[in-house]
Amino acid sequence: MEIKESDISKAELQRLINGCIARDRGSQKELYSLYSGTLFTLCLRYAKSREEAEEILQDGFVRVFLHIHQFKHAGSFEGWMRRIFINCSLQRFRENERRCRVLPLMEEYQMPADMAMSNRIFEKDLIRVIQSLPPAYRMVFNLYVMEGFKHREIAVLLNISVGTSKSNLFDARNILKGYLMRELKIAK
Amino acid sequence: MEEHNSHPADRYFQENLSFHESDPSRKIWNNIANELDRTYKREKLNRSINRFILAAGLTGIFVLLNFALTDYSRTAGNIQNLLPSNSAAGSVVIPSKQEKFTPDFARMTRENNPVRQKTNLPQVQKSGLGAFTREDNVMPLTLHWKENQKNTVPLESGPAENNSLVKLQPGKRGRISIEPFFLKEFAGYNFADNDINGEEIEKRERTMFSATVGVLVNYSLSRHWLLQTGLAYSLSESNIDSSATYAKKGDNGTIEFRLNTVSGYSFLNSPSSATPKIGDSVHTNGTHSHLKYISVPLIVSYRFPMKRFSALIGAGATFNVLSSAVVETDIYDANFSKHEAWIPLNGLKKTNFGVIVKAEFSYQIGKRWNINLLSSFKNTLGPINLNSAISAYPYNFGVGLGMTYQF
Numbered sequence: 001m002e003i004k005e006s007d008i009s010k011a012e013l014q015r016l017i018n019g020c021i022a023r024d025r026g027s028q029k030e031l032y033s034l035y036s037g038t039l040f041t042l043c044l045r046y047a048k049s050r051e052e053a054e055e056i057l058q059d060g061f062v063r064v065f066l067h068i069h070q071f072k073h074a075g076s077f078e079g080w081m082r083r084i085f086i087n088c089s090l091q092r093f094r095e096n097e098r099r100c101r102v103l104p105l106m107e108e109y110q111m112p113a114d115m116a117m118s119n120r121i122f123e124k125d126l127i128r129v130i131q132s133l134p135p136a137y138r139m140v141f142n143l144y145v146m147e148g149f150k151h152r153e154i155a156v157l158l159n160i161s162v163g164t165s166k167s168n169l170f171d172a173r174n175i176l177k178g179y180l181m182r183e184l185k186i187a188k
Numbered sequence: 189m190e191e192h193n194s195h196p197a198d199r200y201f202q203e204n205l206s207f208h209e210s211d212p213s214r215k216i217w218n219n220i221a222n223e224l225d226r227t228y229k230r231e232k233l234n235r236s237i238n239r240f241i242l243a244a245g246l247t248g249i250f251v252l253l254n255f256a257l258t259d260y261s262r263t264a265g266n267i268q269n270l271l272p273s274n275s276a277a278g279s280v281v282i283p284s285k286q287e288k289f290t291p292d293f294a295r296m297t298r299e300n301n302p303v304r305q306k307t308n309l310p311q312v313q314k315s316g317l318g319a320f321t322r323e324d325n326v327m328p329l330t331l332h333w334k335e336n337q338k339n340t341v342p343l344e345s346g347p348a349e350n351n352s353l354v355k356l357q358p359g360k361r362g363r364i365s366i367e368p369f370f371l372k373e374f375a376g377y378n379f380a381d382n383d384i385n386g387e388e389i390e391k392r393e394r395t396m397f398s399a400t401v402g403v404l405v406n407y408s409l410s411r412h413w414l415l416q417t418g419l420a421y422s423l424s425e426s427n428i429d430s431s432a433t434y435a436k437k438g439d440n441g442t443i444e445f446r447l448n449t450v451s452g453y454s455f456l457n458s459p460s461s462a463t464p465k466i467g468d469s470v471h472t473n474g475t476h477s478h479l480k481y482i483s484v485p486l487i488v489s490y491r492f493p494m495k496r497f498s499a500l501i502g503a504g505a506t507f508n509v510l511s512s513a514v515v516e517t518d519i520y521d522a523n524f525s526k527h528e529a530w531i532p533l534n535g536l537k538k539t540n541f542g543v544i545v546k547a548e549f550s551y552q553i554g555k556r557w558n559i560n561l562l563s564s565f566k567n568t569l570g571p572i573n574l575n576s577a578i579s580a581y582p583y584n585f586g587v588g589l590g591m592t593y594q595f
Contacts, residue, residue: 015520019430019473023228025221025392026430027473032217037209044210054212061220066227123208126201145198146205177197 008034013077020068028065035078036061039085044127045142046089048135056092060085086147090157093139129179136160137172144169236374240587247561247589250553362595365406367418369562369590373398375424377450378581380571389578392429393450396476398584399423404485406592416487416502421480421511424582426450428475428517435464445470449477450580452513452535452573459521473526475517477533483508485544498558500548506566508540535573542568550592558592 016034019027040057047053063084071080130138139158143149144165149157151165158165375398402420409415426449433445433456443464445456456472458464489502513533518526546564553559564586571579 015473022427022474023224024427024430024473028221028224029217030430032220036212036216040210040212041205041208045205054216057212058216058219058223062223062227065220065224123204124210126204127208127210130201145195145201173195173197176201180197180200 017068017071017077020065023065031064032061035081038078039081041127042082042085042146043089045130045146046086046093046138048131048138052092056085056088059092060088063088082147086143089142090139093135093158096135129176133172133175137168137175140165140168141172141176232374236372236587239372243587243589244561247551247559250559363408365408365592365594367404367406367416367560367590367592369400369402369404369560369588371400371562371564371586371588373400373422373424373584373586375582375584378583379450380579380581389448389450392431393426393477395424396427397423397425398586400483400586400588402483404487404590406489411493412491414489414491414500414502416489416504417485420483420485420506422483422508424479424481424584426477426479428472428477428515430471430473430475432469432471435466435468437466447472447475447515447517447531449515449533450578451477451479451582452533454515454531454533456517456519456531457527457529459519459525459527471520472517473520475515477513477515479513479533479536480511481508482511483542487544487546489546489548496552498550498552500550501546502548503543503545506542506544508542508568510536510538535575537570537572537574540568540570540572542566548590556594558594560590560592561587562590563587 016027016031020031036057039060040053043053043056043060044050047056060081064081067084071077130141133141136158140154143154143157144151151162151169154160154165155162160168375395377395400420400422402418404416404418407415428447428449433447435443435445435458437443443466445458445464445468447454447456456470458468459470483506485504485506487502487504489500492499513536515529515531515533517529517531519529520526544564544566546562548563549561550558551560565583566586567583568581571581573580
């Protein structure tokens with residue numbers, strides 16, 4: 001999912017990284033401006049609300065700036081940053097789970113009311129429908145579909161069995177499919 | 189091998205969301221910047237505390253080792269410290285080289301008044317500061333004193349020429365001592381904005397390193413009061429955030445890239461050979477300003493002596509002369525090619541005055557040497573710069589180590 005690194009030259013990216021390693025506030029701000037849009041979308045998908053996504057974004061960028069000297073230039077810089085943000089999201093998911101373990105039930109799932117009334121699907125609506133998924137479904141869906149993790153990797157990350165991961169993905173897809181079908185019917 | 193099944197719903201979400209960007213609130217960047225500032229300050233404070241603890245620990249170890257390894261047969265120390273405080277009559281035995289001096293040893297000899305040897309008493313010599321040196325290394329030596337005559341100690345017995353009163357007058361300290369020192373400083377600036385850009389300039393500059401090294405000459409006015417002066421060399425390095433600098437018309441009509449810092453301004457050289465036009469910009473990165481001052485302090489101090497330890501507090505003024513002011517930066521042209529540059533920093537006053545408050549904790553490690561733990565606070569009385577976007581009043585808090593040699 002290379003989005004930005006093709007837009008800026010390697011030399012410029014290196015300059016920004018060097019500036020961030022030197023704790024230069026201007027470089028940090030430039031890097032933030034460059035990647036905050038993409039990474040905020042990632043955070044929105046993992047969070048249950050915009051507020052929570054902003055908290056993840058904030059935590060993630062602070063971690064990026066504090067550990068940027070550990071970036072080894074082995075892969076893409078954006079990939080390295082995405083991994084940090086996914087880890088932040090996973091950490092928050094685990095914390096929420098410890099605080100209040102919610103067992104997702106299909107019957108309890110409610111589509112956001114304002115979405116069902118719309119006659120056109122916007123990207124922000126897709127994000128909102130992902131956000132409205134039960135947390136466990138949302139995490140599995142994001143990790144499997146959007147990030148390309150395998151079920152056994154997800155099972156390790158979320159401390160669940162491979163079967164649970166597959167089952168959560170199946171349920172998440174059903175919910176999302178139902179939403180899409182309903183939206184398309186309304187549109188017709 | 190697990191296969192990644194591509195479901196139509198998955199593809200729909202991937203296609204629509206992979207390249208989607210959402211704008212977070214503007215406050216997020218401010219929150220991140222504040223959080224980073226807090227973290228950096230915490231890290232810096234932790235580093236400083238660790239260094240201070242290390243320095244204090246090393247000093248403590250040095251002091252303990254010095255105390256444990258004191259060879260009392262060579263330097264008997266101040267015998268008056270061994271005498272009982274009630275000035276009653278008694279005796280004290282200076283141990284031989286083979287015997288370690290301990291408080292128990294002193295107590296035992298005071299109470300029991302042992303006479304180790306009646307004959308062949310060793311020679312005893314006075315050696316400054318009321319201390320005695322044993323010339324032989326074998327025999328312990330018993331000294332007696334009479335009531336209320338702590339300064340007069342007759343030898344118990346011995347050769348006729350030594351069987352006289354040995355004067356235990358306090359040693360005459362010289363009035364002058366010198367003190368080389370090093371201070372690691374935590375520096376900052378107080379500001380008064382002179383124009384609208386001032387706040388922006390303040391935000392993007394932080395002091396990274398500051399230290400002072402120097403020599404103080406101490407003159408004892410009395411047992412407690414000291415006058416201190418000397419010469420100090422201070423270095424301060426600040427980091428300036430990367431920024432774009434735009435070409436503007438200068439006071440003399442030429443078009444130049446002026447880089448403002450909290451302490452002054454520099455004119456950047458254009459990375460291209462073409463004459464810059466108004467509105468042209470260059471990008472700077474890795475910018476550091478280096479300020480070096482030579483200072484002459486004049487401090488009045490009060491000393492609290494506590495046997496080998498002493499504490500000292502003082503206050504005074506410093507006269508500071510600017511020795512060097514430069515900006516080090518990397519200038520990037522339109523192709524992001526880097527041009528390193530060291531440029532003079534203008535707009536600084538050549539001299540300024542400041543106030544200083546200092547505290548010292550000192551431990552005597554020899555007849556003439558003391559090791560000192562120092563702390564100081566300095567603040568300039570006026571701004572250090574002229575014709576700048578902001579008026580900067582630097583201050584710093586320093587901790588460090590020093591050694592005093594008493595003449």
